[in-house]
Amino acid sequence: MLTEYLFVFAQVHDEFRIPELLSVAEIHGFEIKFSENPEDRKTVARPFMVLQLESEEHARLLAQRCVxxxxxxxxYARGKxxxxxxxxNRIRAPQWAKYASDTSFKFLVTAFNHTIPQRRQTEVVESFDYMDWQGKIDMKHAEVTLFCLEEYRDKHGTTRPRDEGDGDxxxxxFGRxxxxxxxxxxxxxxxxKxxxxxxxTSMEAEMSLLMATQALAAPGKLVYDPFAGTGSMAYTSAYFGAYFYGSDIDGRQMRGKTNQPGIIRAAAQYGVANRIMDLSTFDVTQNPWRCGELFDAIITDPPYGVRAGAKRLGRKNPRPPQEGPPPTFVQRPDDQPYIPPMRPYELSELARDLVLLARYMLRSRGRLVFFLPTITEDYKEVDVQGMLCEGMELVANSLQDYGSWGRRLITIRKTTTERxxxxxxxxAHAVTDNVAAHIPAHKDFREKYFQGFKKSQQEGTTSQQ
Structure with missing residues (x-):
């Protein structure tokens, strides 16, 4: 029999809540049934969610992993x-009556978007006298905490007394x-910090934790980041028990300036250095992998050109063919290593290649998790659907909104066992072959981003004049 549990969320990243819940449930092997109330489905941005679970232990597992x-x-109850x-609450008496006879307890009365005066908090507690709680009141070490929370409209940005609109x-x-x-x-x-x-370009902590959960990072899993950079994905994935392998075209990002690689030093800070399997320097399009189906997840934040651009081996302008015999080899006078030429790696081309790489490198049911920046007014669902290929399906698409643009956390699962x-x-795959006539909003993102910035700046200057 399923029991209803109330979850209170931090009022951030509302689009990431359900994907995170479902990912944790998949990690631990249980199911979640969501509310069938149409009002709850419409207002996913509210900080409250009632879920049906098989046991209290499942609720604890969600709270232990979901950031x-x-x-x-x-x-127990809700009402206008x-x-x-x-x-x-009276109808639900069989759920709470078993605690009422001899259990120490306390009431926690609080509000969202509001501060309840102490006087009315007391009135609220006294209104529950029909529960006839016989146990000891213990404000520090209560066995049961009864939780009453009022939800108010968002009044941020206005100047008002703290208790204005109290009770409205x-x-x-209400629950335990x-x-x-x-x-x-x-x-x-x-x-x-x-x-x-x-x-x-290090990923902020909250997002790297969300990404690790979306990738189902857990003990015994093997996770790969093909654009490792300074290793933000390594620490959170390893913290949750996964083993991490990273690579980057620029090894300096992973190494830093000391003898011990920077990623290893930071991993040691979190006590997970033993879960960093290795770090390699290579171009993901010229990778050394000789067999596929190695990893349980690929988790990455590809560079998209705002602070750092993606690169791949090759010349921007290929040299013309030379006539005559090839030049003779000449020994370099110094011992400096050869640094091969690189050219830009266009974002839509990179995203498409990343999906194809994941299909080759992931085990069945493995996940690819990555951020995809898009221009808000140009974005369409086909932009992401068009990246998919045979054997890969979309699991989640959550937006972190920055106004005129945003970045989407894309989670794709490998559904096939075919090699x-x-x-x-x-x-040629820069524009997806699934929707040949459509140009995705993330194509040439860097150019669009800076053109928009310059346009806004120019408009501001004109208005000042």
Whole structure:
């Protein structure tokens, strides 16, 4: 029999909540049933969600892994008014009555987007007198915490007294607190500012944690990042128990300036250096892999040209063919290594190649997780659907919105057990062959981004004049 549980979320990244919940459920092998209430389905941005789970242990597992969860509660009642909520709570008496006889308890009365005065908090607690709780009140070490939370409209950006509109809430929720979201403090643990090695393109902690969960990082899993950079994906994936392998076309990003590679030093800071299998320098389009189906997940943040552009081996302008005999080999006078020429790697070409690489390198049911920047007004669903190829399906597409542009966390799963040959990384795939006539919004993203910035700047200058 399924039981309803109330989850309270941090009011950030609302599009990432459901994919994160489903990923954690898949890691631990249980199912989640979502609310059938049409109002709840329309308002996914609200910080409350009622889920049906088989056991309280499943609720704890979600709270232990999901960084977006603040609280997990056994759900008792909700209502537009306290009368409606109390009526529903009386119906649910069999759920809470078993605690009422001799269990120490306390009430936690709080609000979202509001501060409840102490006087009214007392009134709210007294309104639950019909529960006839006989146990000891213990404000520090209570066995049961009864959680009452009022939801108010967002009033940010206005100047007002703290208790203005008190009691004018949208809805009130009530339940038994099971646990705090114990994964959320990991955001501070992996804070880039506290890291011994990072760069100007290092992924922020919260997003790297979300990506590791989307990749189903867990003990025994093998994770690969083909654009490792300073290793933001390595630390969170390894922290959750996975083994990590990284590569980058520029080994200096992974090494840093000391004898010990920077990624290894930062991994040691988090106690996961033993889970970094190796770091290699090579162009992903000229990779050394001689067999596929090695990894359980590929997780990466490809460079898209705003702070650092993607590169691949080759010349921007190929040399014309030379006439006559080939030049004779001449020994270089110094011992400096040869640095091969590189050319830009256009984003839509990179994204398509990444999906093909994942189909070759992932085991069946393995996941590819990566960020894809898009221009907001140009984006269409076909932009992502067009990247898919046979044997690969879209699992999640969550937007981190920056206004005129945003970046989408794309999660793709390999659905086939068929073996595919290694991709050729042919530039002809820059525009997907699934939708031949469509140019995706992420194509030439770098040029579009800076053109838009210059246009806005020019308009601002004109208005000032």
């Amino acid at each position: 977006l969860i603040r609280y997990a509660c056994e759900f 008014t306290y009368e409606e909520m109390h009526q529903q 809430f949208e809805e009130v929720w 607190l099971i646990t705090d979201g114990t994964a959320r403090p990991l955001i501070h643990k992996f804070d880039v 506290k890291r011994v090695y990072y760069g100007n 595919y040959p290694p991709p050729t990384f042919d530039p």
